[in-house]
Amino acid sequence: DTAVSQTPKYLVTQMGNDKSIKCEQNLGHDTMYWYKQDSKKFLKIMFSYNNKELIINETVPNRFSPKSPDKAHLNLHINSLELGDSAVYFCASSQALSGGAETQYFGPGTRLLVL
C-alpha cells in the first residue's frame, strides 16, 4: 500500500503547455507539501497545506497553483511551462502542523522535462 502517491511519474511536455501533477496520501495526515528538487539535488519547499488551507507559499512564480480538494489530496497545476521548470517535484505529508516541523513522508516524485 502506497502511503504517498503521485501521478504521473514522468511528464515530458513542450514549453508553453499547462500540466497538472496529482498527489494523494492515505496516512490520515493533516498537512501536505510540494517540493522541487533541481538537477543538483537541492530540495526546496514550494507550498504546504493544512486541512485544505494554504500555510506556506514560498517565492514561487504564480504560474504554479496548488489545489487541495480535501486533506488527502494536494495537486499542483503549472501554467505556461518554461524550460527552468524541469525538475523532480515531490509531494510529502506530515501528521500535524506544529510550531516546528514533524516527520515528513515523501512520494516517489514526478520527473518533469520541459522541451
Next chain:
Amino acid sequence: SQQGEEDPQALSIQEGENATMNCSYKTSINNLQWYRQNSGRGLVHLILIRSNEREKHSGRLRVTLDTSKKSSSLLITASRAADTASYFCATAAVGSWGKLQFGAGTQVVVTP
C-alpha cells in the same frame, strides 16, 4: 538561502566501514531531521532530533546535535551496499510551521 549544508559532498567507503557526514546550519532550530534518498526515489525519513536532545540512535544510525556549534552528524556503522544513497539533513526553525530547509546532501557510495 540554504539552511543546512552537508559535508562531505561525496563519500566512498567499503562495506563494513563506518560513514560519517556532517551538517551545519545557521539559525535556531526546533528540530533537525535526516533523510535518505536512493537514486530515482523519494526521500525516506531516518531520524528526527529535537533541539534539547544531544544524541539519538536508530539501528546502525547515530545522530548527534550540537546547538552551540549549530551542527549535527550522522554516523552509519558497519555500512552495507544497500546504504548507497544521498543523505540530507533538514532543519525546522522555531515557528517554521512545517517548513523544512534541506541541505544539498552527501552522496554515499558503499562498495562490496
